[in-house]
Amino acid sequence: MLSQVVARFEIPYVQVLDENGNVVNPDLVPGLSDDDLRELMKRMVFTRIWDQRAIRLSRQGRLGFYAPVSGQEASMIGSEFATKKEDFLLPGYRDIPQLYFHGYPLHQLFLYSRGHQLGGKVPEGVHCMVPQIIIGAQIVQAAGVGLAFKLRGEKRVAVTYTGDGGTSQGDFYEGMNFAGAMNLPVVFFVQNNQYAISVPRELQTRAQTLAQKAIAAGIPGVQVDGMDVLAVYHVMHEAVERARNGEGPTMIEAVTFRYGPHTMSGDDPTRYRTKDVQEEWEKKDPLIRFRKFLEEKGLWSEAEEQADIEEAKEIVNNALKEADAAEKMTIPGLIDTMFEELTPTLKRQRAEFAGEEAN
C-alpha cells in the first residue's frame, strides 16, 4: 500500500530546430554570433567530409582502426563547441571530431588509428585523454580529472563521452555516482546512436530513457535531440557552466544515429537494422536541417559550403602526408615507454630486441 511519495523525477527533452530547420523553441536558441553559427556548419561539413575520406582510406588499408561518425555530427560538434579549450575531454573511440576541434592535430589522429604511439602523445596545451577502447573506462577517470580541478580550485570541467551501450557498464554508474557524491565538475555526454554494434537500445535497458540513469546518481539528466546542433549546444552549455560554477555534474543523452557501420572492421549494419529505419533517420539529418536554418537567416550559400568542402579535403590530405612521414615505431622504442626508468629485466630485453650484446 502506498503511503507517501518520497521523491519525484522528470526528464526534460530539448529540441530547438525541427527536421526542416524551423525554430520550435525560440526561448532556447543559443545566443551565438553569426560567425559562430557559420562555424558550427563548417565543422559539421568538415566532419562529414572527413568521415567519407576516412572510410575510403580505411578500405584502402591506409587507415587502421576507424569508427564512422556520419549522422552524429550535431552531437559531436555541438557538445565540443560548448566547452572551453582548458576543459578536459575523455573520449571514446568514435569521438575523433571532438578531439580534432579541441586542438588535437589531425595527423596524430591518423597515427592513433594506425597504432602509432605518436598518435597518443597529446600535445602540450591540448587538454584531453586519448580515445578509450574499453567501453566506460574513461567515465570513472573523468571523475578523477574533475576532482583534480576541484581540489586545485580551477574553473575547468571534465567532459566524457560514451554511447548507449556504455550506459550498461558498471563504470558508467560508478563514474556518475562518484561525481555526484563529491559534487565534481564533470559532464557525462551519452551519444545514443541506437545500436551498440548490433544490439539495439531497447535490449540494453528497460529504462524509458538513458538520461534517467542520472537520477540514481542524484544528478540531473537531460535528453536532447542529438540531430539538432543548436539544442545540443544549448544543453551542453548549461551543463558545462553549471559544472564550472561548482553546481555539480550533469548527464546528457543525445538521441542520434550512426549512418555507417560500427567500425570499418567488417561490421554489416544490414544484419541488424532495416533500410526503413536508416531512411527514417536520414530525414532528421543534422546538416540538412541546420543548413535550412542558416539559409533562412542568410548565413549559408552553396559556394561557401563548396569552399568549406575543398578546405576540408585539403586539411585531410595534408594530415595524411604528415602522418605518412612519421618515423616508424621500433620494439626498443616501445620498451622505452613501459617505465620512466627501465627495470633491469626490461633493460636486458631491450638489448636482446635491439640485437645488442646483453651485459
Next chain:
Amino acid sequence: MAQMTMIQAITHALDLELARDERVLVFGEDVGKNGGVFRATEGLQQKYGPNRVFDTPLAESGIIGLANGLAIQGFRPVPEIQFFGFVFEAFDQIAGQLARTRYRTGGRYTAPVTIRSPFGGGVHTPEMHADSLEGLFVQTPGIKVVIPSTPYDAKGLLLSAIRDPDPVIFLEHMKLYRSFRQEVPEDDYTIPLGVANVVREGKHVTVIAYGAMVHVALKAAEQWSKEKGLEAEVIDLRTVNPIDIDTIVASIKKTNRAIVVQEAQRSAGAAAEIIAQINENAIYYLEAPVLRATPPDTVYPFGMIEDEWLPTPEYVLATLDKVMSL
C-alpha cells in the same frame, strides 16, 4: 628510533609522505574518519584534512579510475583496495588503464599511483580477502608489485613506491601487520624497488620467498641448521615485479640448489617466473631442479583448512630435504 609494527610503519610512511608532498592523496573505503579497517590511515584525515585523506563510495573500479584521472592531472594518489581479493572489480582500471597510461600516450601522461592493499592467509577472513593474487600482476606490463615482510622494509619500500614515477601495487600481508615489532627510524629513508634482500646466509640451498613466507622460510632454515647442520640462504624478494634475478643468481652460484616458497597457488605465478629466469641465467650452476613449496592449484580455502593449505615450516623442511637428495 621507535619500535613499530608493520601497520604502524605504514601509517608513519603515509604521514611522512603526505607532509612532504602535497600532491599525495590517500583515499578508499573507510580510510577517512575510520582510519581504515586495519587502522593503516589512523589519524591522517584529522591531520591533513578531508581534501587529502578521504572516504570514497564503495566501488573498486571507481576508486582506481579516480586515481587514474587524478594522476594524469599531476597528483600522486595512494588509493586503498580494502582487501586484495576485491581487485577483480578494478582489474581493467589497473591492468587495462593505469599500467598502460605511459604506453598509450607515448609518455605524455603517466600514472604515479600506489595501490595499497591488505592480503594474505592465516588470519581467518571470509572468502576473497586472503588470496595471493600478485601473480596476475607479474604478467601485467607497466606495473611494479612490492610485498614487504618487515616493518622496516614496509616503510622504506612504501616511500619508494609513492615516489616512483610509475604505478606500483603495494601488498601488505595481514598476518604481518601486528605479528612483531622492529626498530624503525623516524627519519626519511627509502629502499629501492626491485632489489632483494639476503636475510639469512647459507651455503647449501637458496630459499627464495616474499611476504609472510619469508618468516616461514627462516623458521625452517633455523630448524634445518639445528637438526641437519645444513645452512639455507634465504632471500626476501621484496619486489615480485620486477624480480631481482641478479641476487638470486649470485646466491645459486654459491649454493647450487634452490627452492621457492610461495603462498600463492603453484602454477604460472611469481615462483614460475623466478624459476624460468633461473633457467635462463643460472642453469649450469644447478645440481638439482629448482623445487616449489606452494599450496596446490585450488582457490584459497577460507576458514576450516586454511592453515593446512598454507605452506608450513615442516613443508619447507621437507622440500629442503628433497632438493638436497636430488
